[in-house]
Amino acid sequence: MMTQSEIGGAAAEATKPAVIEARDVSLTFETNDGPVHALRDVNLQINKGEFVSFIGPSGCGKTTFLRAVAALEHPTAGTFTVNGMRPDEARQARAYGYVFQAAGLYPWRTIGKNVSLPLEIMGYSKAEQEERVARVLDLVELAGFEKKFPWQLSGGMQQRASIARALAFDADILLMDEPFGALDEIVRDHLNEQLLELWKRTEKTIGFVTHSIPEAVYLSTKIVVMSPRPGRITDVIDSPLPSDRPLEIRDTPEFIEVAHRVREGLRAGHVDD
């Protein structure tokens, strides 16, 4: 059942090149309580310019999947391909920016300095650092906050700064691990809107982990529903929603139908449990 919908999704998107590909990926953590199967036989293809959400209960492997794409974890079986390379190579080639659940800004650096951190490490010139910092801060609507320290900003602004940091070096893939999970509903709505706007303007490929159904449906062109023990994909939904998405779209029948299907997928995962 899983492979069917997966193949269906791949066929529909066949015209666009694959950016991230997982083939028969399994990942097992050895713990004191025995092995934990974070991922088992996962197959997935993410194409250029897609906005893909991973949704599922905790322990379903959605974060592990994203971390494995970023070579922060290493699969025990199967292969990942990122831009046609192994994840390690893709990281060396600056293929992706990663946004963590906590903004993780360095408290001793100003916002501008935080955003230029990857640029310093990657050896950009001073002039180019400044130019890029100004550009991405503008992109996340934080222009004028360069000189502020992180504690002077709200949680939502800090998370926007961390997105700017991930955008600074022009990676065409953005991996986001529950970036808005710790923020309140109103701030979250606003950031979701901004993120969609940003995605449309930059044409990045985005992998987005969440456990909010409305968030996943609102943002994504493709929703990957996962379930735990072992972590696996139970459904891949190609969103029928148009690319223009005002917040009100969440009250339309189409939106509610997709949300319903996601919910069904999550429930099915639980029955298996």
Add this chain to the structure above:
Amino acid sequence: MSDLSASVAVPSMRRSHLQVKLLEWLRSGLAILTVVICLVGVWYLAVMPMNIHTALTDAERAGAVIQPETAAARRDLGGVGLLLNNFDHAGATFNQDRPRLPSPHQVVEELWDTTVGKRITSKRSLVYHGWITLSATLLGFGIGTVAGILLAIGIVHNRAMDMSVMPWAIASQTIPILAIAPMIIVVLNSIGMQGLVPKAMISAYLSFFPVVVGMVAGLRSPEVSQLDLMHTYSASRNQVFWRLRLPASMPFLFTSLKVGIAASLIGAIVGELPTGAVEGLGARLLAGSYYGQTIQIWSALFGAAILAASMVAIIGWIQKLTLSRMGMLR
């Protein structure tokens, strides 16, 4: 009446920032002052029974009648008993030449006399002796701090060092410094090192430890996600160290330095004891105890305490300055 109280209340409600700060200082100053007054009071109370024996012996020689009259009976009576029987002689306990316990004003007088009252090149100047000890303290503190930081860097970056160094560092601190100090002095003396360096080595021996412990904790303080972030940039170990681990460890470093500098001073003083009491605060303590100069001992003790407190305060000030410039103070 109510009008008056209202007009008084309004301005006091609108206190300026400066007024609030001033009030805070006043309040904490008052608290400190209260504690000091209590301590000095207890001290004066303790002086009377401690010194009453000498006071009564002197009084008897001068012809006064003491209760009880025989020396043997007095020996059996404690200081408090003697004091209660001869309370009119209590005044003579406060200004003796060689008191068992000098009174606070005697110590203050001696401190004043040996700092402000003497040329700083004089062998009787506490400033001179303080500087001798301070120079050894600072050199030892510098060596200990650098050694501590280097060891911590090694421990954090090298698994073999992580497993092997810490147990030795802990073991080194379980050896009583009084036992090992003479060895260090003797061994270094036999290879021709005298004076400053051996004392500094003992200071370093005591001060490297808090720095190692604090810096290992500090260099390991970045969260997993902060390290992962560096990993996604393919940052080198060097870059992770300079851009993440080191700045993250700064608050830990300063806390360790405060402990370390106090330990350094102890080390320098202890290092002066086996050299035969030539110069330094340790020498003043030793000479004082050789010749029964309790006032000199106490003033050297207070000199050392004031020195330690000032050094800790200076580090605290540098800490505040550094962390606020780094944006880590709100």
